[in-house]
Amino acid sequence: MLRSRRCFAVVSALLLVMAVLAHGVAGTPTAVAATPVVKVYPTSGTVGFPVKVAFSGFPKNATLTVTWDGKSLATTKTSVAGDGSVAIHVPIGKKGSHKVKATVGSTSATTTFTIVPKLTLTPTNSAVGRTLSVTLRGYAANEAIALKWDSSTAKTLLTVTASSSGSASANVVVPHTTFGQHKLVGRGTTGSLSSARLQIASTIRLRPASGPAGTNLQVVLRGFAANEYIEVQWRDANGTRSLGFGTASGLGSLDKTVKVPTSAAPGNYTILAVGYSGSAVQAPYQVT
DSSP states (O other): OHHHHHHHHHHHHHHHHHHHHHHOGGGOOOOOOOOOEEEEESSEEOTTOEEEEEEESSOTTOEEEEEETTEEEEEEEOOTTSOEEEEEEOOSOOSEEEEEEEEETTEEEEEEEEEOOEEEEEOSEEOTTOEEEEEEESOOTTOEEEEEESSTTSOEEEEEEOOTTSOEEEEEEOOSOOSEEEEEEEEETTSOEEEEEEEEOOEEEEESSEEOTTOEEEEEEESOOTTOEEEEEEEETTEEEEEEEEEOOTTSOEEEEEEOOTTOOSEEEEEEEEETTSOEEEEEEEEO
16 A cells, blocks of 8 residues: 555656646746747838838847848847847849848748839939930849830830849930820830839920021920910010910920011020910020
8 A cells, every 4th residue: 555655656746747847847838939030011112112121039139131032131130039120122123022031040031022113214304305314123034115105005215125133224305295294104025014203394495596686586395285375475675575376286396487576686685485374484595
C-alpha cells in the first residue's frame, strides 16, 4: 500500500514538471515566437510616389533592411517590440507587381506593390505651337506609347517606345486647340494608360512686327474659344480704334489681315485682340 502511494506521488510529480514545461511557471504560457509581417501603404501607385513600409514580429532593437526586387532601399531600427515603419519612394520600374522585403538577419517577410503608369508634363501652362517635355514612367517593358491630345482615341501626335524599365521621354508640340484646360494622354499597346492636365493660354503674333504706316499686317491668333468672335484693335496715346473683326475656327485659331493706320507717326504702338468670350491678348508694333 505504501509502495503504491509512493509510485503515485512520483507519477504526479512528473506530470507537474511536464505541465510547467508546457505552460510556464505559475500557469503562465511560454512565449511563442511572433511571425514576421511586412505591409505597404498604399499597395499600388506611380513611380516616385511615397510609400509607408510597416513591419512587426521582428527581433527587437535590430537593424532592418527594406529591399525592392532585391535592391536595398532603406534601413531602420526595430522597436523594443520588434515592429516599426519606414518611408520610401517607389523606384523606377515597369508596371505590375514588385517584391518588397523586410529583413533582419535570417528573419524576413515579403509583400508586393503594384506600379501603375504615370505621365508628367513640363510646363503645365502653355500655348499652341509651344513644346512640352513629356516624361513617362511605369509602362510595360519596351511598350510602344502613343501620345494623344485630350482623348485616348484621338489622333496620335507622337509615338515613343519605353525602355526595359518601362520609362520614356519625348518632346511634343501643342497642336491647334482652344483656350482652357486640356490633357495629354499616353496610351500603350499593352493597355497602359495615363494622362496629365495643362492650361492653354491665348496668344497673338504679328507678321511683320514693324513697318511703315499703311502696312498690311497679319495678326495670328491661337488658343481662343471655339468659334469665338474677335475684334482686332489699335492702341495709341488717344485710346483704341477697331481694325477689324473675325471668327475663330472650331479649334480657336484665327489669322486676320489688317492695315496699320495711315495716320500713325513713327513710334511704338499696341495691337490688341479681344474675344467676346473674355479672352484678350496684345503685342507691340513699331511704325518705322
